[in-house]
Amino acid sequence: MSILIFLDKADGHIRKSSLEAASYGAAIAAQTGTVAEAIVLGTITEDLSVMGKYGISKVYTVDDAVLDELDAQVYTKILAQVAAATSATVIVFSNNLVAKAVAPRLSVRLKAGLVTGAVALPATSNGFVVKKNVFSGKAFANVSIDTAVKIITLNTNTFSYSIGNGAAEVVPFAATIDVANVKVTATNKIVGEVSLTEADIVVSGGRGLKGPENWALVTDLAKLLGAATACSRPVADIHWRPHHEHVGQTGIAIAPNLYIAIGISGAIQHLAGVNRSKTIVVINKDPEAPFFKAADYGIVGDAFEVMPKIIEAVRELKSH
Numbered sequence: 001m002s003i004l005i006f007l008d009k010a011d012g013h014i015r016k017s018s019l020e021a022a023s024y025g026a027a028i029a030a031q032t033g034t035v036a037e038a039i040v041l042g043t044i045t046e047d048l049s050v051m052g053k054y055g056i057s058k059v060y061t062v063d064d065a066v067l068d069e070l071d072a073q074v075y076t077k078i079l080a081q082v083a084a085a086t087s088a089t090v091i092v093f094s095n096n097l098v099a100k101a102v103a104p105r106l107s108v109r110l111k112a113g114l115v116t117g118a119v120a121l122p123a124t125s126n127g128f129v130v131k132k133n134v135f136s137g138k139a140f141a142n143v144s145i146d147t148a149v150k151i152i153t154l155n156t157n158t159f160s161y162s163i164g165n166g167a168a169e170v171v172p173f174a175a176t177i178d179v180a181n182v183k184v185t186a187t188n189k190i191v192g193e194v195s196l197t198e199a200d201i202v203v204s205g206g207r208g209l210k211g212p213e214n215w216a217l218v219t220d221l222a223k224l225l226g227a228a229t230a231c232s233r234p235v236a237d238i239h240w241r242p243h244h245e246h247v248g249q250t251g252i253a254i255a256p257n258l259y260i261a262i263g264i265s266g267a268i269q270h271l272a273g274v275n276r277s278k279t280i281v282v283i284n285k286d287p288e289a290p291f292f293k294a295a296d297y298g299i300v301g302d303a304f305e306v307m308p309k310i311i312e313a314v315r316e317l318k319s320h
């Protein structure tokens, strides 16, 4: 019996969200008296024994470059093999695009109950009950899983991890790798930007900024804070900003420690993608803007007057 954690990677390194998933899996293992093991697919350039610091005893690797690009069907079949070999009873993913493609397929293949978007450790004293967000983060549901194998995808930035001293054993896994049905012919990677889904701080702009020529108010602050940039949907729709920055119900869902919203009204569809942020700061000239209801801190004011002052103050602070 084991808890199996799928470790996701970017450019050969384990993602921060996977470290959360690893610690979460290790905590379930401690709770249920079993061990936490992990699996990594594709080329990895870092020393995986460090996963021991997050409570993982063994990391299985399938070090084949063919797995550097996600093919959900191929990934699913390999994970099913690893799950069987390790007698995994709980499989944990970070709730991201890879998990969205792979976890439901694995769930069907293993006849395993699946809960997506978990926000807390499962309650295991009476059955196996997982708490998750529902209705775009407006409510919680407690979902009971009663299958032998259980799959959980963990929302990012909901489980804080501590770093210990252990070292994980790294073990190559001899998987049967299917020939992929799809072939990636070109990849356009965005380089040099802080990843929106992994960022601690996100600075975001809306239609209140009037046009793309004013975006330095967002990007200058983001640069100073080491933050990622985001925008509301209409801003992406009218091509002021690229679509990969669009957050919300129909865009990317994020949960940074700090979300700064400038000239964004706070429509429910926008909030659906950002309301899991730990602290929300809203800058809007309309005191009735709905976003203020969700804000931890708010500035009622014209962004064109407020933002240069904030940027100057942060620059001043950083110069010391």
Ligand SMILES: Cc1cc2nc3c(=O)[nH]c(=O)nc-3n(C[C@H](O)[C@H](O)[C@H](O)COP(=O)(O)OP(=O)(O)OC[C@H]3O[C@@H](n4cnc5c(N)ncnc54)[C@H](O)[C@@H]3O)c2cc1C
Pocket: 205, 206, 207, 208, 209, 231, 232, 233, 234, 235, 246, 247, 248, 249, 250, 251, 262, 263, 264, 265, 266, 267, 268, 269, 270, 273, 283, 284, 285, 286, 289, 301, 302, 303, 304
């Ligand atoms: C099915 C569906 C899905 C959707 N999905 C999404 C989604 O995923 N993400 C998303 O963002 N939206 C989504 N929307 C759109 C959403 O309903 C809103 O229309 C959108 O979020 C509004 O964007 P905005 O706040 O930038 O613009 P606006 O609604 O135009 O608001 C601009 C804000 O800027 C303020 N402002 C104006 N000038 C200034 C100034 N000088 N200084 C400071 N503040 C100023 C105004 O007071 C106002 O509050 C969706 C809509 C539908 C129907």
